[in-house]
Amino acid sequence: MSVAAAEAPPAAAALPAPRWGRLALTGLVALLCAAPFLLVLVISFGEKVEGGSWTWGLTLANYERFFLGHDWPNALSLVYPQRLWFSVWYAALGAAFALALAFPCAWAITRRSRRTQAAWLAFILASLSLSEVFVVMGWDVLLSRNSGLPAWLKALGVTDMLKDGGWFPLLIEWDLANPRDLKFKTSGFATLLAMTYIVFPYAVILLYPPLSRLDPSLAEAARTMGARPWKVMRTVVLPAVRLPLIGSALLLFVYLLGAYVAVTVFTPPEKQTLTVTIYDAVRGQTLDAPFGAAQSVVLLATAGLCLWAAARAGVRR
C-alpha cells in the first residue's frame, strides 16, 4: 500500500471507487463473454498440427472444408452443411413441439386459483433441476427394447396389431421398428421426444408470465361479440402474446441447438448434429481444434442469423 494512498482523505478516496468498480465489472463481463468467443474465432483460422495440437494461422481452409468438403476442389461433400441442417431442424421442431404442448398447459394453469397456480409452478420449476443427462437416461430406459415401451406394447399386443394392420413398412421407414419389433431408440422420434421433454418446463415458465398478465376481459369481450372459444384463442389470445411467443421459441431453439447428450444417445449416426462433430473434433477422435472451432463459429452465426431474422419478423408486424 503506497503512502500517498494511505494519506488521501477518505472522502476523496471513496468517491471514485464506484467508477472503478463499474469499470472492473464491465471488464470482467467482457472478458467472460467475449474472450472465449474471440478465442474460438481466432482458432478457427488456425492450422492443425498432427498429434492433437494447433498453431496460429490465417487460413480459410477450415471453413472451406465445412462448406465444400475435405477433398475440394476434386470432390464436393456436403456432410457438414447437412449436420448443420439437422441441428436447425431438430432444434426448431423440438422448440415448436414444446411450445405447442406448453401453451395449453400454461393457459390452464393461469385459469386456476392462486394456490393451485403456485403449486404447479413450483412443480415445474423443480423439474427444471433435471439435467439433460438425467432426462436422457430416463428416456433411454423407457424406450429400450427389452424393458421399456416397445416391450410393453408387445406384451399388450399392440405390436402385433400394427403388424397385422400393415403399418410396419411405414414404421421401419421412420426408424421406429425393425422387421420383427418396434424400436424407438436411435431415431429422429426419440431425439425429438427427449428434446421436447427437456425444454418443456422452460416453455411453460416462459409462457406463464405473459399469459397470466393478459387481461381476462380481452377474451370475455371477444366472447360477447360472438367468438367461440377456439376463435377467441386464435383472434385474441395468440395475437396478444405473439411477441413473448416468438421470444420463447427463439430461446428454446437456441438452447436446443446446443443439445449434445440427447443427440449422442438417441440420434442415428447419419443424422447427428453439429454439436457431436464439434465435440469429436475438439476432444474426440479427430482431434482437430481449428476445424471444431470453425464449426462452432458457423453454428453460432446460424443462431445469430435466426435470432436476427425472427426479431425483424416480430417487429415488422
Next chain:
Amino acid sequence: MGALSLSGVSKSWGAVTAVSDLSLDFPEGQLTALLGPSGCGKTTLLRMIAGLEAPSRGRVLLDGADITDRPAHVRRFGMVFQSFALFPHLSVAENVAYALAIAGMARRDRLAKAEALLALVQLDGYGDRRIGQLSGGQRQRVAIARALAQEPSVFLLDEPMSALDAKLREEMQVELRLLQQKLRVTTIVVTHDQREAMTMADRIVVMNRGEIEQVGPPQEVYDRPATAFVAGFIGKANILHGEARGGAVAAHGALFHPERPAAFRDGSPVTLACRPEAVRLGRAAREGANQLAARVSFVRDVGPTREIFLDAGPATLTAELGAGEREPFSVGEPVFAELPPAALRLFPRAA
C-alpha cells in the same frame, strides 16, 4: 326486441353468495343503472346477464324466451368492460369491426360500418390508429362503438367511467345518455357512483349485499329512499338513531315528528334520515319540535353551497345552505338545527 327479465337469480361460490334470489325486469329501450358499493354483486349480476357467468339458480329471460343456458357468444349482448378490453394488436377500425368479422361480414362492408360507428361516437378519421395512440376518453368511445357494432338487443356497461378523470367522466355520462336515447337500446350500466347513475338512468336499482334495496326513477330514489342504506348511499344524509314514541321519534333528547305519524310500536328502535339541504339553522329555538341544540364545528364553502358541520352531543349533523343565504355561522357558535317534518325519512332498525 330487448326486454330482459331475471327471475329468482342467485350466484354463489361455495359459502360466498354474490347475488341472492333476485328478480328484476329491464324494460325495453330503457337505461337501468345497477348502483351499489363494491362487492354488492352488481358486476356479478351484469356478467350473468352477459352469459359470462352461469347463475347458480334462477332464469334469465329475453323477450320471454329463456336464455339462461345460452353462452355469451350466442347472446351477443354488446359489453363495455371496466378496462375497455380493446384488442391491442388491432387498429381502431378493426376493433370496432371485430364482431362483424366474426359474423362473417365482408372486409369492405365491415370497415365501412366501423367508420360510421366511429362517427357516431365522434371519432371519425381515427380508424387507422393503434389503440396505444388513443387517450382514455377515446378508448372508451371505441369500446362503446365496438360493443354497438353487432346491434345488440341488450347493451351492457361495467363501470364504464371508472378509468376516466372527473371532468371527462361528467361529459361522457351526458354523451352516453344522449347516444342511448338516440339508439333506444335496452342498456344496463353498473356503477358505484350515484351521480353517474342519476345522470344517465331512467331507473336505478340500488343493490347491497347481493340483494335489491330499491328500484325506481332517480329522483324518487333520492327523495324517497326505501331503506336507511339507500338514504345513506344516494346523496348525503344525516342519520340519527332513536326510538319510536307516540308516532314521533325520540333521539338525542329531542322529539322528531314526521309529516305523517309513524306506524312503529312505542319503544322500537328507529333510524331517522334527513338530507343536509333540508336542515334549517337558527340562532334561537323556534316554536315546535324537530329541533336539536348543536354547536358549529366546521364551515366549508364549496362553490354554490356552504356546508355547516354541527356537533350535537354524540351526534354529528351537516347542514347545506345556498351560498347566497345570509347568516354567516362561525365555528363554535351555538345553533338550533331544525329537521322539517316533510324532510324526515324513518326506517326500522334492528335492535
